[in-house]
Amino acid sequence: MAAMASTLPPERFALFLALRRGLPLGLGALALLAALVDHAHKGWWVLVSVGLVSTVWPTFSRGDAYLKVRASLVRWDAFWVRALRPFFRTLGREDEWILSFCGFHNAKVREALQGKKARKAMVLLPHCIQLARCKAPVIGDLAACYECHLCTIEDVLHATLEKRWEVRLTNRSHKAYREARAYRPDLIVAVSCTDRLLKGLVKVAETPAYVIPLGLPHGMCVDTTFDTGHLLAAMDALTEPKPRLAPVDSEASAS
Ligand code: SF4
Secondary structure, eight states, X not given: OOOOOOOOOOOOOXXXXXXXXXXXXXXXXXXXXXXXXXXXXXXXXXXXXXXXXXXXXXXXXXXXXXXXXXXXXXXXXXXXXXXXXXXXXXXTOHHHHHXXXXXXXXXXXXXHTTTSOBSSEEEEEEGGGSOTTOOOOOTTOGGGOOOOSSSTHHHHHXXXXXXXXXXXXXXXXXXXXXXXXXXXXXXXXXXXXXXXXXXXXXXXXXXXXXXXXXXXXXXXXXXXXXXXXXXXXXXHHHBOOOOOOOOOOHHHHHO
16 A cells, blocks of 8 residues: 655535635624614614634635734634535535535645644544454554554555654544644644544644544444555655754664
């Protein structure tokens, strides 16, 4: 299984952005109309309208301004994602809806880190990428992988050794959040299913994150997979490369 670095794919977020901006603006316009009709509560309607429109403004923030408002913006955006999630579920487009939200913030993070790459990045991976029948104790130590070529962990291990990534493979979301808070990275690159990506973005909203969805060819939490080339491309594009370790001189160390 070879992992090839490629360029980062374009982010798709038109669906999320259309509703994230369109709904508050539409409701704000309706509140203004109500103010024209309902004179007794005119002030309240205007306040509602201003409040709704003000929730849209941070979605236009970019670069450092985005990073400053990111935590509150992610939480607000997640509110809309959750509010409309049942609707998209009935349409059979739930994943598309959540990934559109993820794509919006991926694009913002990419833009914010242009020319100012992360120096202390952390990769978070779910344990279910390990083949279910494999007994290698890779949680806590990726190097325990036997490199049998059967799952993506081998690719991650090679990249981790070569590029000195900080990687955590966890079997519980709360452990991943705890690891991220303890390490205090300036960028998280996380791989997970759409539901956990949404939760993770909210739980660790204060840290910029670039997220990559899992493939679920065998259903949830079993022998999942992901595009390791996408992970390599994200790390190459968004993080400062670490200096390679000097090879050990075996003769010198033996003498
Ligand atoms: S590549 Fe490593 S972790 Fe994956 S199945 Fe083989 S030994 Fe197990």
